[in-house]
Amino acid sequence: MARGGGPLSPPSISSRVPSSSSSSSSARPHVHAAASSPGLNNNSGSNNNSGRNAPPPPPSHPRSRSLSTSTSAFASKDASAPLSGPTGPRVCVLGGGFGGLYTALKLEALAWPAGSRPRVTLIDKGERFVFKPLLYELISGTASAEEVAPTFSRLLAPYRTSFVRGAVEEVVPAKGGGGAKGGSSSSSSSSSSAAAAAGGTVRLVGGNELEYDWLVLALGADTVTYGVPGVRENCLPFATFDDATRLNVALRSLEKKKSDSSSSPCVVVVVGGGYAGVELAAVVAERLKVSSPSSRVELVTAARGILDGAPAGQHAAAEAKLAAAGVVVKANAAVARVDSEGGGGEGEKDLSKKTIALARVVASSSSSESSSASSSAPAAIAADLVLWTAGVGPVGGASSPVDNASAPSLPFPRSGRGAVVVEPTLRVKGFPGVFALGDVAAAEEEEEEKEVGAGGATATKKKKKKKPLPPTAQVAFQQADYVAWNVWASINDRPLLPFRYQHLGEMMSLGAKEGAVTLPFALPEGVGSALGRLPVLGDVLSAAGVRVAEPDGVTIEGPLAGALRRASYWYRQPTGEQRVAVGAEWLAAVSGSLSGGGRRKKSE
Numbered sequence: 001m002a003r004g005g006g007p008l009s010p011p012s013i014s015s016r017v018p019s020s021s022s023s024s025s026s027a028r029p030h031v032h033a034a035a036s037s038p039g040l041n042n043n044s045g046s047n048n049n050s051g052r053n054a055p056p057p058p059p060s061h062p063r064s065r066s067l068s069t070s071t072s073a074f075a076s077k078d079a080s081a082p083l084s085g086p087t088g089p090r091v092c093v094l095g096g097g098f099g100g101l102y103t104a105l106k107l108e109a110l111a112w113p114a115g116s117r118p119r120v121t122l123i124d125k126g127e128r129f130v131f132k133p134l135l136y137e138l139i140s141g142t143a144s145a146e147e148v149a150p151t152f153s154r155l156l157a158p159y160r161t162s163f164v165r166g167a168v169e170e171v172v173p174a175k176g177g178g179g180a181k182g183g184s185s186s187s188s189s190s191s192s193s194a195a196a197a198a199g200g201t202v203r204l205v206g207g208n209e210l211e212y213d214w215l216v217l218a219l220g221a222d223t224v225t226y227g228v229p230g231v232r233e234n235c236l237p238f239a240t241f242d243d244a245t246r247l248n249v250a251l252r253s254l255e256k257k258k259s260d261s262s263s264s265p266c267v268v269v270v271v272g273g274g275y276a277g278v279e280l281a282a283v284v285a286e287r288l289k290v291s292s293p294s295s296r297v298e299l300v301t302a303a304r305g306i307l308d309g310a311p312a313g314q315h316a317a318a319e320a321k322l323a324a325a326g327v328v329v330k331a332n333a334a335v336a337r338v339d340s341e342g343g344g345g346e347g348e349k350d351l352s353k354k355t356i357a358l359a360r361v362v363a364s365s366s367s368s369e370s371s372s373a374s375s376s377a378p379a380a381i382a383a384d385l386v387l388w389t390a391g392v393g394p395v396g397g398a399s400s401p402v403d404n405a406s407a408p409s410l411p412f413p414r415s416g417r418g419a420v421v422v423e424p425t426l427r428v429k430g431f432p433g434v435f436a437l438g439d440v441a442a443a444e445e446e447e448e449e450k451e452v453g454a455g456g457a458t459a460t461k462k463k464k465k466k467k468p469l470p471p472t473a474q475v476a477f478q479q480a481d482y483v484a485w486n487v488w489a490s491i492n493d494r495p496l497l498p499f500r501y502q503h504l505g506e507m508m509s510l511g512a513k514e515g516a517v518t519l520p521f522a523l524p525e526g527v528g529s530a531l532g533r534l535p536v537l538g539d540v541l542s543a544a545g546v547r548v549a550e551p552d553g554v555t556i557e558g559p560l561a562g563a564l565r566r567a568s569y570w571y572r573q574p575t576g577e578q579r580v581a582v583g584a585e586w587l588a589a590v591s592g593s594l595s596g597g598g599r600r601k602k603s604e
């Protein structure tokens, strides 16, 4: 799985679009109150950008259950500042993660011809944007909740975008087809934009409704259990801010319990050998090693080893870290069921004794157990805490009936694995007014495949094949640039751009301070090993944790990689204001540790 949001910048879409229309620097966001929506205060506890910039309550709307994005919803506190026009098209962005929030912010930054600036409403069921790659820092206590998961109300306070807190229950496109017309990748002229938009309605749980002209779907993914008995009831997932909070509570209870008693050592099992499983096992093992030294962390994977398909450098760094942290890897083992002794209330239940029944996966003859710490899978493991990272699937996809019964009903075409089918421009197939991105979308990239000649060894020609893009943050935030641009183009009747993914490398957290970063390019054959053999440089590179694994390229591991990863995530923060806030936290942490204070665990 491609990961990271590597050290390099993605191509700025503004460089590909007409300069008159796309420069983000030309459109510094105005300091506006993010708006209240009519009916909001009376319904379902929805939250808006209330707080210090909140505008006076808007007049009540005739349709009390509607959150129509009317003029009043976009009233500015600063009457002299230019408003998004009261008649601008209504863009609804569903989901405020890497896809949705970054699209909304990019829409703000684009330059809009007079009268076409849209009124953007971001809807999310949670109150926080979650920078998921940093969730591990909440477990190690090396980042605060506000760094990892700032509230939308704080993030969006200086911007025009309106935030509505609510769970999407259903999207109902207006009769007459697939939504708004306009903006075409073909040269055929299409009637311009909002006036011609068919749009539709978003229904929220609790009955509120919002009308839209253009829709952006960015609802992300849910944890998938594959219907394995007992997983939903007895395992903790690790994909949201709430999951991280719950895990912190469980670990604290475990730490307390073990320091209180002389009972048997505690066992934490992490299920899943992908990046999330490895990163979680590393951070939990590192934490327990200090707080509860006799405890044991085991990682169970149905694959033949950890990080199947990852670059060699990432693999080697992860194996070394897990071995050093004492994590036992059990490969070729699928979880068949998870039983619990039960009892206890919320929280205590997480820590009641579990039994994990394992089924051995019969591996192909070429497979081997790759970790030095791995062992044959036993039939069952007894554990205090079971953490599930073994799967994710698009919201509302095939796994929803089992894993998320309250997933929204979306009338859009789905791929085999349940992701929303999109065209290369990220427009939903058959719905010209709807765009989808991130984990919920089935976007693809073209990959060149070497065709081997009849004689065997020689590659004669290359053919192109399509492969699905991975569900990663770096895909989602790159797509956000394109979706914002394509909404702009649709509204202004300009050609749409096909999405081009640029791989930015791989990054992984390995405990509180360490990591592994694989750069997004390979060195010419032989150069890496030659560098490593140079007398002084070779030693310097090795001391800095730089490892060159041909043909996968350069991987940096250890504390330097950990620092690079954090710096890169600082750069990727959604707004300038958030970058300043995170930078200030870091400075405080560094000066605290220099003066011997250490970091306070604000996340707990």
Ligand SMILES: Cc1cc2nc3c(=O)[nH]c(=O)nc-3n(C[C@H](O)[C@H](O)[C@H](O)COP(=O)(O)OP(=O)(O)OC[C@H]3O[C@@H](n4cnc5c(N)ncnc54)[C@H](O)[C@@H]3O)c2cc1C
Pocket: 002, 003, 004, 005, 094, 095, 096, 097, 098, 099, 100, 123, 124, 125, 126, 128, 129, 130, 132, 133, 134, 135, 136, 166, 167, 168, 169, 218, 219, 220, 221, 238, 239, 240, 276, 395, 407, 408, 437, 438, 439, 440, 471, 472, 473, 474, 475, 476, 507, 508
């Ligand atoms: C622990 C962890 C670590 C990760 N680390 C990395 C990494 O290092 N690098 C990397 O590239 N990727 C990483 N990923 C993957 C990455 O976070 C996702 O691919 C990315 O967040 C996808 O962006 P998105 O906008 O599609 O979805 P999300 O960021 O998940 O956002 C979806 C939003 O939709 C909201 N939502 C969902 N359903 C509803 C509903 N019914 N109504 C209203 N709102 C709803 C959610 O609350 C959420 O805010 C990690 C993921 C996890 C879980």
